[in-house]
Amino acid sequence: AQRVTQPEKLLSVFKGAPVELKCNYSYSGSPELFWYVQYSRQRLQLLLRHISRESIKGFTADLNKGETSFHLKKPFAQEEDSAMYYCAPSWGKLQFGAGTQVVVTP
Amino acid sequence: EADIYQTPRYLVIGTGKKITLECSQTMGHDKMYWYQQDPGMELHLIHYSYGVNSTEKGDLSSESTVSRIRTEHFPLTLESARPSHTSQYLCASTEEWGHRAFFGQGTRLTVV
Numbered sequence: 298a299q300r301v302t303q304p305e306k307l308l309s310v311f312k313g314a315p316v317e318l319k320c321n322y323s324y325s326g327s328p329e330l331f332w333y334v335q336y337s338r339q340r341l342q343l344l345l346r347h348i349s350r351e352s353i354k355g356f357t358a359d360l361n362k363g364e365t366s367f368h369l370k371k372p373f374a375q376e377e378d379s380a381m382y383y384c385a386p387s388w389g390k391l392q393f394g395a396g397t398q399v400v401v402t403p
Numbered sequence: 404e405a406d407i408y409q410t411p412r413y414l415v416i417g418t419g420k421k422i423t424l425e426c427s428q429t430m431g432h433d434k435m436y437w438y439q440q441d442p443g444m445e446l447h448l449i450h451y452s453y454g455v456n457s458t459e460k461g462d463l464s465s466e467s468t469v470s471r472i473r474t475e476h477f478p479l480t481l482e483s484a485r486p487s488h489t490s491q492y493l494c495a496s497t498e499e500w501g502h503r504a505f506f507g508q509g510t511r512l513t514v515v
Contacts, residue, residue, distance in 0.1 A: 391504050
């Protein structure tokens with residue numbers, strides 16, 4: 298069965314520190330890979346997708362096909378990065394990991 | 404403006420009432436989805452649709468039902484609301500499988 302795992306439920310980091318959110322998926326094929334973010338009182342929205350190979354708000358995501366991981370990273374966390382982050386490999390219908398709450402403290 | 408809309412935003416209703424949560428999108432997307440999410444928690448897929456007259460149950464069993472008579476409209480109905488249905492319900496759409504999703508603002512349902 299297709300599964301996506303975000304092992305950290307909560308990440309608390311200081312402003313300016315690096316942050317890495319882990320995502321592992323299990324599937325024999327090659328899903329489309331996304332990270333979505335939900336800021337307080339805002340709707341869930343796309344942060345970035347692997348195929349674009351882009352950096353959004355300083356975040357990048359590295360695909361490791363061997364480890365089937367798609368970790369999200371930012372070298373210097375900002376307070377406005379406090380949010381809920383969801384990894385979403387798409388094998389067709391859209392599925393999400395359990396989410397990681399990021400809290401950036403000054 | 405192309406968007407996806409959910410109404411109502413908030414709903415408090417008594418046990419046993421029938422309710423319909425509305426979801427409409429103006430992007431012409433074929434694929435639509437309903438998720439159930441408790442605050443700050445995992446999103447559970449409860450229903451999805453390939454297109455008009457095509458609906459499927461998601462990974463989480465739900466007592467709700469859906470319909471897809473028009474491309475732009477994907478309402479969710481609970482025939483008899485119960486306190487266990489208290490949750491946030493998110494609607495989403497994608498142009499195709501594997502494409503980025505657009506989400507509505509959600510309906511926060513409280514059954515008393």
